Amino acid sequence: MGDSRAAHVAVVGGGISGLVFARELSVRGIRATVFDTGEKAVGGRASTREAVDDLGRALSWDHACQYFTATPGSVFESMAREWHEIGLIGEWPDANVGVLDASSGMFVPFRDGATRYVGVGGLKKLTTHLADCENVTVVRPKWVGAMTPTRDGTDETSPVRWNLASSPGSRGEQLGTFDFVAVAHNGKCAARLASTAQWADGTGAVPKLTQSLQCAFGARPTFELKKQRKLILSSVWALMVAFDESLMGTNDSMQGAHVTGSDTIAWVSNVTAKRALSGGHASTPSPSSTVPECWVVHSTPTYARDNKCPQEAVPKQFAEKVQTEMLAEFERILGLPPGTAKPSTSRVQLWGAANPLTSANVPAVFDASGKVGACGDWCQGPPSIEAAAISAVALADAVEALFRKDKARVPDAASILDATQVRWSPCGGAAALGAFPGTEVPAMAEPKEKPKETSAPGGGRGRGGGKGRGKAGGRGRGGRSGGGGGGGRGK
DSSP states (O other): OOOSSOOEEEEEOOBHHHHHHHHHHHHTTOEEEEEOOOSSOOBGGGOOEEEEOTTSOEEEEOOSOOOBOOOTTSHHHHHHHHHHHTTSEEEOOGGGEEEEETTTOOEEEOOSOOOOEEETTSTHHHHHHHHOSTTEEEEOSOOOOEEEEEESSSSTTSOEEEEEESSSSTTSOEEEEESEEEEOOOSHHHHHHHHTOBOTTSOBSOHHHHHHTOEEESOOOHHHHTTOOSEEEEEEEEEEEEESSOOGGGOTTOSEEEEESOSSEEEEEEHHHHTOEETTEEOOOOOOSSSOEEEEEEEOHHHHHHTOOOGGGOOHHHHHHHHHHHHHHHHHHTTOOTTOOOOSEEEEEEEEEEEESEEOSSSOEEETTTTEEEOSHHHHOSOSHHHHHHHHHHHHHHHHHHHOGGGOSSTTHHHHHHTOOOOOEEOTTOBTTBOOTTSOOOOOOOOOOOOOOOOOTTSTTTTOSOOSOOSTTOOOOSOOOSSOOOOSOOO
16 A cells, blocks of 8 residues: 655665665666765675775776676666666676686686676776765765664554664664665675664564574575575685786786686686786786786685675784685686786685575565565575576565555565565576676586684684774775675675
């Protein structure tokens, strides 16, 4: 049933799913406020890491999402074409991206005819564009840690509204009252937020949402995933390096590659070459001694699982260990002599909640009576930018039908989505970095069983030592890496 008051929707998480959802509401005349923890920009997985080296040179890496594809004829393909037409994304030719066999060093470019999209200068332009629209306000960096239900009157049939705060209790900053709350991220933070949604007597106000956001972490074999009745998320280490001398001579045509046959590395990419866009198409730049060549290297989910630590405060000793091991494997798979790849800048970031390994098998989570919902690539899966965007559109259809049924594009969307039930299952066929519809990307290798815990560098049982944020490993509070883009935050 519609609400006569102009609805105001809170969106918690400014990744692709949250931004597309807010923009979809905007074009339908519904106001949205996006809360995101990003200190410099929105984007979640579709974010860009920027830095300045000791010589004052600008460095930039696509340290999460590397590229994305679109299913021909889909709603998302229409979105991608629009973004391409206005110069936000370009095409990455098959000749420059493919599969690299770690054992032989052989690079085989793709020949599947799929269109692969990359951000022009990174994906920051795209996410900024999505956030910049009428009826949408972005608040960042802002943590949402509590949601409390309220009603306009004492009658239990009165519509539910939501008071958001930065944390539970009286000390939390009050962030406003909203008619609907959409959670567009996942991980422990999202689950904790939903658990704060309680009535005065302590009973849960949104059990459907709370149950849907339960999660656990770490790559595991398929037979273990089949037993799970919750969201399972993998982790990924991102190694970001810059070289004063170009490594292009190792394989002149390779700008990015899914790596097979390595227990440590799943992806390598020459970001500088990938971003050298001309006419919307990627091309190989001329080597330059004055511009550092930036590369990003992603670990396998199994390596990240076995080398886990607190991602907000990576201990320096732990960061150095990961950098050393990943750089050594990077040299090996590129055929470089050990110790010859000497980056002028090197840093790592742990994406603790990188990619969903299980999906809920619903377009989005929606509770009409509770006025809450959730969207992301974990809903329908397998994880990808496309799945994140399509989930956002499904939730926007339902919210529009809830508040403006007489003008809704899909008048029955709210009742249909409200009736769906979450059914968890493994995300089959996804690569280590997520899924890429319409491509021949190699599926993620079956994870080995997790070894017994041992003490991690820095002390403790795999948690690292010390407190505080620490600069060695980067902060990286948000989101996930890879093909997807469901959330702006995550742990």
